[in-house]
Amino acid sequence: MKEVTVYVPKDSAALAVGADEVAAALQVQCATRGLPLNVVRNGSRGLLWLEPLVEVATPGGRVAYGPVTPDDVPGLLDAGFLEGAPHALRQGAVESIPYLASQERLTFARMGVNDPLSISDYEALDGFAGLRRAATLDASAIIEEVTNSGLRGRGGAAFPTGIKWKTVRLAEGPQKYVVCNADEGDSGTFSDRMTMEGDPFVLIEGMAITALAVGATEGYIYVRSEYPHAIASMNEAIARAEAAGFLGDNVAGSGEAFRLSVRKAAGAYVCGEETAMLESIEGKRGIVRSKPPLPALQGLFGQPTAINNVITFASVPIILSRGAQFYRDYGVGRSRGTLPLQLAGNIKYGGLIEKAFGVTLRQLIYEYGGGTRSGRPVKAVQVGGPLGAYVPESQWDVPLDYEAYAAMGAAVGHGGIVVHDDTADLSKLARYAMEYCAIESCGKCTPCRIGSTRGVEVIDRITAGGGAVSSQSEQVELLRSLCDTMLNGSLCALGAMIPYPVLSALNHYPEDFRIVEPAHPPVAS
Amino acid sequence: MAVSLVDGDAVADVIESHSSTPGALLPILHEVQDALGYIPRDAAVRIADALNLSRAEVHGVITFYHYFRSEPPARHVVQVCRAEACQSVGADALISHVRERLGCAKQAHSADGRFSVEPVYCLGLCASGPALTIDEHLHARMTQEKFERLASRLEEQS
Numbered sequence: 116m117k118e119v120t121v122y123v124p125k126d127s128a129a130l131a132v133g134a135d136e137v138a139a140a141l142q143v144q145c146a147t148r149g150l151p152l153n154v155v156r157n158g159s160r161g162l163l164w165l166e167p168l169v170e171v172a173t174p175g176g177r178v179a180y181g182p183v184t185p186d187d188v189p190g191l192l193d194a195g196f197l198e199g200a201p202h203a204l205r206q207g208a209v210e211s212i213p214y215l216a217s218q219e220r221l222t223f224a225r226m227g228v229n230d231p232l233s234i235s236d237y238e239a240l241d242g243f244a245g246l247r248r249a250a251t252l253d254a255s256a257i258i259e260e261v262t263n264s265g266l267r268g269r270g271g272a273a274f275p276t277g278i279k280w281k282t283v284r285l286a287e288g289p290q291k292y293v294v295c296n297a298d299e300g301d302s303g304t305f306s307d308r309m310t311m312e313g314d315p316f317v318l319i320e321g322m323a324i325t326a327l328a329v330g331a332t333e334g335y336i337y338v339r340s341e342y343p344h345a346i347a348s349m350n351e352a353i354a355r356a357e358a359a360g361f362l363g364d365n366v367a368g369s370g371e372a373f374r375l376s377v378r379k380a381a382g383a384y385v386c387g388e389e390t391a392m393l394e395s396i397e398g399k400r401g402i403v404r405s406k407p408p409l410p411a412l413q414g415l416f417g418q419p420t421a422i423n424n425v426i427t428f429a430s431v432p433i434i435l436s437r438g439a440q441f442y443r444d445y446g447v448g449r450s451r452g453t454l455p456l457q458l459a460g461n462i463k464y465g466g467l468i469e470k471a472f473g474v475t476l477r478q479l480i481y482e483y484g485g486g487t488r489s490g491r492p493v494k495a496v497q498v499g500g501p502l503g504a505y506v507p508e509s510q511w512d513v514p515l516d517y518e519a520y521a522a523m524g525a526a527v528g529h530g531g532i533v534v535h536d537d538t539a540d541l542s543k544l545a546r547y548a549m550e551y552c553a554i555e556s557c558g559k560c561t562p563c564r565i566g567s568t569r570g571v572e573v574i575d576r577i578t579a580g581g582g583a584v585s586s587q588s589e590q591v592e593l594l595r596s597l598c599d600t601m602l603n604g605s606l607c608a609l610g611a612m613i614p615y616p617v618l619s620a621l622n623h624y625p626e627d628f629r630i631v632e633p634a635h636p637p638v639a640s
Numbered sequence: 641m642a643v644s645l646v647d648g649d650a651v652a653d654v655i656e657s658h659s660s661t662p663g664a665l666l667p668i669l670h671e672v673q674d675a676l677g678y679i680p681r682d683a684a685v686r687i688a689d690a691l692n693l694s695r696a697e698v699h700g701v702i703t704f705y706h707y708f709r710s711e712p713p714a715r716h717v718v719q720v721c722r723a724e725a726c727q728s729v730g731a732d733a734l735i736s737h738v739r740e741r742l743g744c745a746k747q748a749h750s751a752d753g754r755f756s757v758e759p760v761y762c763l764g765l766c767a768s769g770p771a772l773t774i775d776e777h778l779h780a781r782m783t784q785e786k787f788e789r790l791a792s793r794l795e796e797q798s
Contacts, residue, residue: 462767
């Protein structure tokens with residue numbers, strides 16, 4: 116009998132629901148039945164409600180079954196799933212599943228297809244084509260390509276990547292660095308983690324291209340300690356890329372050197388802020404630096420440093436291999452290309468959805484997400500992590516675009532979307548935002564350090580009610596004033612953006628704060 | 641708690657292996673904690689001496705980062721995510737249940753020192769919450785029933 120290849124993901128989201136146990140059950144059951152089996156541990160396709168999503172390679176293509184538990188394995192084999200036969204868990208040809216088929220996967224093109232640590236599999240799907248081309252170009256041509264693509268920082272700040280690189284290129288310094296911010300601490304985001312676990316070479320390739328562009332010979336990837344599988348995957352991928360000549364003394368035959376290493380973070384959310392991250396890599400507490408000087412001029416160890424997020428780097432290879440125009444043809448307005456969105460929280464079909472900018476929240480929540488997992492109505496959607504605004508239903512048709520979101524007092528951020536049903540209490544979530552800021556503040560600036568604690572107290576006084584209407588409205592006024600101070604007076608985005616979730620909750624869901632309306636509204640003067 | 645001679649050697653080896661690492665403090669602290677489970681006070685003193693830092697600076701770094709421990713952990717550490725995505729699918733109730741179940745309702749450690757329950761802010765499993773880790777193993781789509789099975793298994797082990 117011919118050996119059958121079966122794919123069982125090893126992404127954390129699959130491991131956390133028993134993928135290892137499923138792989139083991141398959142091995143044992145097939146051995147017992149004398150069925151030759153080749154198990155490949157692939158990345159995740161990002162259809163996370165179906166994990167563990169097991170795929171069988173059949174002559175007609177890969178057929179998916181999910182979510183599979185170890186107890187399902189004997190029944191699947193009885194039904195003939197190794198030939199792609201019908202079964203209650205059969206999802207059909209994986210690439211025809213509408214959730215996946217309707218996406219525009221550029222950065223995530225290879226996600227879940229193969230063994231993430233196989234260089235030959237990576238190269239078979241256009242891997243290292245961007246770096247090979249970059250190795251033949253001069254630095255200014257690489258930067259021009261990235262500038263023309265319209266790529267902006269995917270970590271949340273949306274700064275044009277090509278302009279940042281040009282600044283580093285032109286800066287004077289004996290040593291330049293490329294640093295990847297993989298301190299993905301935002302609740303509701305996991306695209307960095309998926310990339311590092313499921314397609315680590317694309318990050319390496321993007322960073323190597325950056326190194327050639329800016330003239331750096333050393334690079335670091337700063338990864339959260341909460342992501343042990345991503346750290347292991349990156350370390351192994353770096354070793355293999357170096358052995359294959361894509362890192363090291365002569366990057367892809369360019370004659371330039373670039374060495375890359377992983378730095379493990381230690382559980383401080385504020386280290387996702389770029390200057391706090393640099394302090395941390397230097398071996399210090401993650402205290403935010405004042406800007407200027409920009410890290411592009413004086414960054415890691417005081418040297419010119421190109422810092423980008425995982426997804427920004429991972430978007431670069433396809434820009435180099437397919438050209439700037441190909442990439443900028445996706446998107447709307449000044450938001451070019453695609454964004455890997457992460458649909459999370461109380462959602463029926465949560466997962467990774469890469470789409471061109473311009474998609475709406477309503478499409479994502481209902482057409483992809485199928486509404487809440489609880490089956491209750493959606494009440495609020497937080498976009499952009501703990502520092503992002505709660506977006507009410509009246510704004511769900513606004514196209515996802517950096518400028519359009521900024522105009523409504525929200526932020527696209529890192530593309531994390533957290534859905535809450537109608538049991539959510541937005542005053543509690545606003546209080547949590549302030550509490551979280553108090554826990555994670557680095558303590559350098561007063562608005563963030565003190566303001567966050569005072570914010571918790573003021574919200575408690577508002578929601579306690581009981582007092583006179585006038586005293587509650589005074590407290591609301593105080594909260595707004597405090598948010599204004601934090602927004603305008605904080606040193607970094609942590610203190611400056613915590614007002615987004617707090618004020619959006621207050622403005623759009625005042626009933627949750629138990630706001631008592633005055634019996635006779637004050638007459639306008 | 642004194643560092644045994646063997647532990648002392650482990651700390652010396654870690655320091656030695658990072659003699660040419662730029663910004664070596666965090667990598668050293670990670671490796672010491674990986675080897676010993678926490679960073680004992682004497683280890684911190686030796687690290688400070690080796691890196692030409694003050695003890696206060698090293699103490700400052702250890703206490704700034706949530707991940708580093710200055711005390712030995714419980715035999716089994718359960719970390720429950722309480723960030724927004726997990727909150728939206730019942731993390732608050734889950735963490736109360738886990739604390740209650742493992743005897744950690746009033747303090748971080750259970751009275752017998754076997755268990756500790758800690759909050760964690762995002763494990764990157766936001767579409768499959770609520771999520772937790774038990775001794776660094778990930779578990780998602782957690783329910784009280786599923787946790788009961790895991791907790792019984794833990795109790796059998798220890």
